[in-house]
Amino acid sequence: MSDPMQAVRGLDRARWMTQFGAAIADRSMSQLCMVGAHDAATHNIDRRAPSEYAADAPEALVHIATPLQPAAHRLAADWARTQEHSMRSMLQLGVRYFDLRVSPRGPTRELWLTHGLYSMPLSVLVEDVASFFGASVSLGPTSPDVGHPAAFPAPALAANRDVIVLDVQRLSGIQAGYGSAKIHQEFFRQLEPLRPLLLKEGQDQTTPLREFWATDTRIIVLYPCVLACAVHLPLVLPRSSHHIRSEWFNRNEARDLLRCLRDELVRRRNSIMTALVMCGGASKSGSLDEALPPPPDAAAAPDSDGAPPPEEGGASNGAALDNDERETSAATVSESPRTPKGFREALSSNDALRQLHILQGVLTPSTADFIRMLMSPMPGTARKLEDFATSVNSRVLTLWGAHAGVSAAEVAVHPKLAHVPLDGRNVLMMDFFTRGRDEATGLDSVQLCHYVNVRRFGPPASTGAIPRPLVDAARIVGSTVVEGDETPVVATISTNVTPRASAAPDGESQEPPSRRRAAMSPMVLSPL
Numbered sequence: 001m002s003d004p005m006q007a008v009r010g011l012d013r014a015r016w017m018t019q020f021g022a023a024i025a026d027r028s029m030s031q032l033c034m035v036g037a038h039d040a041a042t043h044n045i046d047r048r049a050p051s052e053y054a055a056d057a058p059e060a061l062v063h064i065a066t067p068l069q070p071a072a073h074r075l076a077a078d079w080a081r082t083q084e085h086s087m088r089s090m091l092q093l094g095v096r097y098f099d100l101r102v103s104p105r106g107p108t109r110e111l112w113l114t115h116g117l118y119s120m121p122l123s124v125l126v127e128d129v130a131s132f133f134g135a136s137v138s139l140g141p142t143s144p145d146v147g148h149p150a151a152f153p154a155p156a157l158a159a160n161r162d163v164i165v166l167d168v169q170r171l172s173g174i175q176a177g178y179g180s181a182k183i184h185q186e187f188f189r190q191l192e193p194l195r196p197l198l199l200k201e202g203q204d205q206t207t208p209l210r211e212f213w214a215t216d217t218r219i220i221v222l223y224p225c226v227l228a229c230a231v232h233l234p235l236v237l238p239r240s241s242h243h244i245r246s247e248w249f250n251r252n253e254a255r256d257l258l259r260c261l262r263d264e265l266v267r268r269r270n271s272i273m274t275a276l277v278m279c280g281g282a283s284k285s286g287s288l289d290e291a292l293p294p295p296p297d298a299a300a301a302p303d304s305d306g307a308p309p310p311e312e313g314g315a316s317n318g319a320a321l322d323n324d325e326r327e328t329s330a331a332t333v334s335e336s337p338r339t340p341k342g343f344r345e346a347l348s349s350n351d352a353l354r355q356l357h358i359l360q361g362v363l364t365p366s367t368a369d370f371i372r373m374l375m376s377p378m379p380g381t382a383r384k385l386e387d388f389a390t391s392v393n394s395r396v397l398t399l400w401g402a403h404a405g406v407s408a409a410e411v412a413v414h415p416k417l418a419h420v421p422l423d424g425r426n427v428l429m430m431d432f433f434t435r436g437r438d439e440a441t442g443l444d445s446v447q448l449c450h451y452v453n454v455r456r457f458g459p460p461a462s463t464g465a466i467p468r469p470l471v472d473a474a475r476i477v478g479s480t481v482v483e484g485d486e487t488p489v490v491a492t493i494s495t496n497v498t499p500r501a502s503a504a505p506d507g508e509s510q511e512p513p514s515r516r517r518a519a520m521s522p523m524v525l526s527p528l
Contacts, residue, residue, distance in 0.1 A: 004454040008443065011450050013094035017162040017209070020453070021461030025210040029163060029220060030356050033452040035445045036097030036165075036429035037090055038362050039082040041113035044120045047077035054114035055103040055173030078384030079365055080116040082431040087128040093434070094446035097165045097358070097427045100125075103173040104183060111186055114172065122190050125166075130193055133160055133218055137193045150193040152216070161213050165205075165356065165427075167222040169239065169246070184228040191235075194219055198235040205243055205356045222356075242351055246358035246429075252366050254392045258399055261361060265403045268424030271352035357426040361396035363388040386432055393436025393445075400428050401438040401448055425452060 012019045017032075024032065053076070085093065102122060105112045111122040123139035123146075130137045134156025137145040171183060191198075197218040203211065205220060212218070221236040222244055223229050229238040237243045245268075249260040365388060403425065430436075430445060438448045454460070 004451050004459075005441075007454045007459045008447050008451050010460075011094075011447060013446055014092045015160060015162060016094055016446075016450055016460075017096075018160055019460040020457065021161075023457045023459065023461055024453070025213070026208050027457065028206045028208055029165065030205045030354060030426060032096075033423075033425050033449040033456070034096040034427055035094060035433055035449055036099060036358060036427040037083055037095045037433055038099050038360065038429045038431050039115040040090065040095075040098035040100060041087060041125055042080060042082045042115045042119050043084055043086050045077050045081040045115070045117050047074040047081075052118065054101075054105070054112070054116060054118050056101055056114055056170060057116040075384075077117060078386070080385070082115060082362075082385055082389075084386075084432060084434070087125050088131060090433075091128070091132045091164070094450075095433060096162065097356075097429065098167065099358075099429060100166060100168050101170045101172065102168055102183075102187065103171070104186075105173075109182070109186070111183070111190060122187070126190055126193055129164070129166075129219065133157060133197060135193070139190070139193070145193055147189045147192050149195040152196055157216055157218070160218075161209070163209065163212055163218050163220065165220045165222065167239070167244070167246070167358075168224060169222075171224055180225065180228075184225060184231075187223075188228075188232055188235075191221070195235065199237070201234045203234065204237055206354050242354065244356045244358065245351075246356075246360065248360055248364075250364050252364055252388075254363065254395060257361070257363055257392065258395055261359060261396065261399055262403070264359060265399075265424050268352065268357055269403075272424065275352050355426075357424060358429050359400070359425070359427065360429050361393070361400070362429065362431045363392050386435075389430070389432040390435050393430060393432065394439060395436075396428070396430065397436050397438040397443075397445060397448055398440060400425060401440055401443075401452075423452075423456065 017024065057076075083090070087098070090098070101114050102111055103114045103118075104110065105118055112118045113120055113122055113125060127137055127139055130150050130152075133152055135150040135152045137143075137150045139146050168187075171180070171187075173183075196216060198221060199219075200215045200217055203215070203217060207217075222239045223236045224239045226238040226240065229236050247264065249257060249264075251257040251260060365385065403423075428445065428449065433445050437444050441448065441451065443451055
């Protein structure tokens with residue numbers, strides 16, 4: 001199968017890593033492109049019966065909203081809920097990175113997942129994850145499963161080789177008399193049923209998936225307390241810059257957010273580029289071209305005039321992204337006997353080449369937005385976080401799809417760059433991840449990440465039947481990316497992957513996707 005779009009049509013969302021099989025066996029989680037869910041466990045926050053404010057709620061918001069019950073609580077629920085699907089559903093729909101906040105609740109200090117309001121107990125998440133990997137556990141207060149490893153059938157793990165990331169980015173509610181030590185102890189007690197699937201000795205986010213599969217590792221847990229992680233090594237990783245980069249841009253305007261996302265993608269790409277340039281010191285001349293690995297075959301080399309071979313359809317960096325001449329992964333490069341020592345060292349020690357990189361494609365309403373909405377709501381303004389996500393997700397996906405690989409000019413100067421992964425895309429974290437589509441391809445978030453992976457690593461080893469629509473009869477609303485144009489796009493989420501044009505105002509011609517991309521992102525590195 002040479003057409004990535006055909007691979008997308010055969011996407012098995014619930015088992016997409018398993019479906020890839022040998023094509024990604026030597027890759028790591030830090031090299032794959034995947035969808036992340038921001039404040040993943042918030043689907044249970046209900047404006048009709050909102051819970052009390054959690055420990056992570058802004059203090060100013062609590063003071064203002066408390067006298068204004070219940071209207072303030074309903075509005076708080078609208079802004080706290082960032083996902084519409086349960087953990088179990090998101091796993092089935094292809095999400096593999098989960099952003100989590102944990103806080104103790106009530107006199108019993110039971111650990112709950114939160115985002116300003118309490119959503120659901122941590123135990124429910126553990127049950128959902130265990131179920132996804134084939135084990136049935138019940139974590140009620142008197143259940144014998146609490147604090148004991150669950151039994152995961154070998155056939156179930158063989159049939160499900162997908163790996164997920166649980167990123168506990170915040171712990172809240174540490175109080176006098178019930179300090180951090182007790183919270184950490186309770187967290188790992190709740191996590192115990194998943195122990196057989198957690199990291200083994202020497203494993204982290206850079207471990208090849210082949211090794212994960214051989215040792216039944218299916219879950220990477222990132223935890224914010226370094227000391228607690230040291231006690232529970234090697235099961236979890238500390239949430240440090242050595243393992244993850246996840247910058248919160250705190251922007252409440254779409255244009256500002258897109259600018260930050262574009263700059264971050266360019267920054268990450270440049271960080272990787274800098275690490276590779278520094279490797280030049282290992283070669284006699286110190287040149288980048290000598291420090292980089294050779295092309296995997298002569299067919300992928302540039303023409304005699306120094307220009308890279310053109311991609312079918314007119315793109316200029318086909319050597320970097322074409323399936324038949326695709327880039328060599330960092331893991332493969334590091335094993336090449338012709339690779340300079342400095343390059344191998346950079347691959348193993350440089351954070352830019354190791355980190356899980358989380359691009360936070362989310363708008364953040366300010367406390368002032370909340371107060372304004374509470375006191376004097378204006379017609380046409382966003383009434384809940386879902387409105388923010390609906391307005392920006394298509395543009396975020398289009399930006400994500402546009403930034404890939406190296407430029408044609410760089411490949412012309414250093415041909416071997418065409419075979420080094422300089423693509424900074426790893427995890428795209430979104431609110432309401434089913435909303436929005438890439439304007440150029442018509443793909444939703446999970447499909448787009450799958451498309452990128454196919455372009456990088458080749459087609460999956462096995463392709464299932466064409467899946468059913470992601471969400472039956474669901475409708476999404478996005479926006480075009482033409483500057484100054486806020487024309488809505490309404491589409492049904494389905495497996496139709498033909499490019500989807502947005503409606504143009506009367507009397508105006510619709511610009512092609514390439515023009516729309518250029519208008520939004522003048523710093524685009526290269527097309528998909």
